[in-house]
Amino acid sequence: MRIARQNWWTAGFLAPSVGLIGIFVLIPIALTVWLSLHRWSTATPFGDAEWVGLDNFDALFGSDLVGRDFRQALRNTFVYAGVSIALLIPLSILFGTIVHRAAVRGTTLLRTVLFATYTVPMIAVAIVWSKLYSPTEGPINQALGWFGISPQPWLSDTSSALISLVFLNVWQQLGYFTVLVVAGLTQIPPSVYEAAALDGARNVKLLFRITLPLLRRTLLFCVVIALINAIQVFEPVATITQGGPVGATNVLTYHIREVGIERSQGGLASAMAVTLLLALVVVVTLVFALMRKGDDR
Structure with missing residues (x-):
């Protein structure tokens, strides 16, 4: 009787959260999947949606303009995410190690400066960086001029805009992941490093034999969160480049907004969103599988 009463109390406390998840997460996902199977204009009611089955998905992977634009946006999205993770994780480990060392002077100030970037809204970051990248008045090009390097078209060149x-x-993200790495480093007992040092291990061996293996789960979390954040990128593209030049920065979230809202092709945009969700699930599953394989060794 007591266990049943506790279960009812537990269900009662969880009900509001589960209800909010259902209203704002599960129902929109189900509605998006339903719309992806219909031809629907965002200017009309849901009742006017016309069943087309998998035609929207066929169009995404077809050879016409719709398919080419979608595949370019999908490719840009995963290039953006891959390069971001390739830079973020090593830099987070580097700065996290520096911050974790209590002997470094100004550690508190460095930690504050690093994390402060994450608290700034992305829209504000995008506006500031658009000025930094200015080809004529931007500080970056002015600094390059001191070394005799001509101004670079950072945002107007197809080869450099996405990077x-x-x-x-x-x-913007580095401070957040640095704090996560520092939290993971604090969980490693100092005695492990002391024992390794007695065996003759030095900095490089300590990093690859001790630090990285024991940070595996923290780094897994960092990779997954960085991947999700990168795939959801929208504000910098909408604020600075609007998907240009020539579609070089047209990531999928911006493309979905353009197709669904500006072109009023709600069914096609929903199919893009479902495809992105499935791709994200597959990639995250592979990351977890690789990490689990590493744990089994």
Whole structure:
């Protein structure tokens, strides 16, 4: 009787949260999947949606303009996410190790400065970095001029525009992941390093034999969160480049907004969103599988 009463109390406390998740997460996902199977204009009611089955998905992977634009946006999204993670994780480990060392002077100030970037809204970061990248008055090009390097078209060149946005993302996210790495480092007993030092291990061996293996779960969390954040990128593209030049920064979230709202093709945009969700699930599952495989060794 007592256990049943406790279960009722537990269910009662969880009910509001579960209800909010259902209203704001599960129902929108189900509605998006339903719309992806229909031809629907965002200017009309749901009741006017016309069943088309998998035609929207066929269009995404077809050879016409719709398919080419979608595949370019999907490719840009995963290039953006991959390069961001490739820069964020090593830099987070580097700065996290520096901050964790109590002997470093100004550690508190460094930790504050690093994390402060994460608290700044992305829209404000995008506006500031658009000024930094200015080809004529931007501080970056002015600094390059001191070394005799001509001004670079950071955001107007198809070969550099997406990478320029990656640098913006890394700068904004680095402090958050550094704090996560520091939290993981504090869980490693100092005695482990002391024992390894007695065996003759030095900095490089300590990093690859002790630090990284014991940080595996923290780094897994960092990779997953960094991947989700990167795939959801929208504000820098909408504020600075609007998907240009020539679609070089047209990531999928911005493309979904353009197709669904500006072109009023709600069914096609929903199919893009479902495809992005499935791709994200597959990638995250692979990351967890690789991490689990590493734990089994």
